Each structure stands twice: as C-alpha cells, then as structure tokens.
Amino acid sequence: MSQTRLLALVGSLRAGSFNRQLAEAAAQTAPEGVEVDIFAGLADIPFYNEDIDVPGSVPATATALREAVAAADGLLFFVPEYNGTIPAALKNAIDWASRPYGQGSIKDRPAAVVSASISANAAKWSHGDTVKALGVAGAAVVESAHLHFGTINQRFAEAHPREDAEALTQLAAAVRELVESAKARVTA
C-alpha cells in the first residue's frame, strides 16, 4: 500500500463543531504516506429508505458517501452525543454505507471511534452505540484506536485541539493504530 487513505466522518454538522476540530487535528498528525480526508456532505444525504436504495434511485450524495468509504483504507468516526446516543446524521451514513446487505462499502473496513462531548462522560453512550452499529454493519472495529474527550467546551474553548499537545499525541496514536490495521488487512 503506497498511500494510506483514511476517511473521517464527523457526527456534528455545526460550523464550530469541536468534533470537526478534532478531525482536523487528527488530519494534521497524519505521517508521510497517510492522508486523512474529512467527508463533506453528510448533511445532504437523505434519510435511508429502502425504496430509494434501488438502481437508478440512489441519491448522488449517498453514492458519493459509499464511494468515499470504499476508497478509504480506514474510517475514523468523530461523534458527539445527542440525547444519549449517536447523532442521526452519522447513523444515517452508517446505514447507507452498510447496504447492499453483506456488500456495503463499510464491510470489513477498519473503523475507530473518537467521541467528544461537553460532559465529563465524553459521549461514552454515543461511543458505545457507534461501535455497536459499526460492528453490526460489518466494519472491522479497531478498539486500540478509540479515544474519548470530555468537557470539550472548556478544554477547547480558547484553543483549537491542534494546539493541545496531549490531544495531538492521542490523535496521532489513533491514526497510527488505524493505519496499522488497514495495512494488516491488505497484507492478510
């Protein structure tokens, strides 16, 4: 594998999202030979509906997601917590990438979850639910790359995560673990 491509999917759609900032910081830590792209367009994907998931009717935005997932060697999810679970936009993306059943682009793809919320719990319920959904969808969950960030509204209020040395170290380690899993998958 010459270039390793990771795709970051951010569960928050708001412009000032701390989860997005963490994804940006993770991208910055990518070593030479590794590229981290943040998927743009999650907000434009219609809710999953089997009636439109048929040839000729799949929305272009959903196809773009499926293709981006298929082109990635690994997936890095950045999830806040909404009412104790996964934000709908992110769950919707997992649903689209999981189909056709057994052949979705997410199948067997190494995937890890970074959760971040304003609570000291660090979105642990959302993290757990994302891991569960990814597992059911057929992704290869990489536990060693998981991270949790709590009280993000305080921690990153004044400074972007890219200026937080500890966060950068953790994100770099997560990227490294995911890349190793992706490489192992290719050589297996």
Ligand SMILES: Cc1cc2nc3c(=O)[nH]c(=O)nc-3n(C[C@H](O)[C@H](O)[C@H](O)COP(=O)(O)O)c2cc1C
């Ligand atoms: C609808 C909604 C529900 C939320 N529910 C929770 C929750 O259950 N647990 C939690 O820790 N934070 C919750 N929050 C607060 C989020 O942690 C906070 O908005 C966080 O900054 C979102 O991440 P972002 O900065 O990437 O947008 C909720 C926020 C919204 C908008």
